Amino acid sequence: MALTIGDMGKATGTKIETIRYYERIGLLPKPPRTSGNYRDYGAAELGRLSFIRRARDLGFSLDQVRALLTLSDDRQRDCATVDRIAEGHLREVERKITDLTALRRELKAVIESCDGGTVATCRIIEALGPETSVWQ
DSSP, X not given: OOBOHHHHHHHHTOOHHHHHHHHHTTSSOOOOBOXXXXXXXXXXXXXXXXXXXXXXXXXXXXXHHHHHHHHHTOTTSOTHHXXXXXXXHHHHHHHXXXXXXXXXXXXXXXXXXXXXXXXXXXXXXXXXXXGGGGGO
């Protein structure tokens, strides 16, 4: 299976520059080149890029992806470390959800406090802070 960088991008929904970046930082091995100096990928690289793309879509950091890839290369290894990485990521996602829920509540309250009128008396502008009075 011979794939170009464009084929890899299309198959995984990954931009070509992102694929090059993953090569530069070592997440993807640099592929061999054709006689025309084009990258020549195979099924293994496609699988690895798909793994990276899915992990990134789930919000794993590049460092976490690197660790997961390293762990996945040793198929006989205990998966406790993988579990710890995933659990740590889940805690971070839950913290962000809590923060976003509080932000939504605050924004809704500010929006609901607005009773129309002019910008000079706008509750939303007022709620954004005392610095807004500098504009007057």
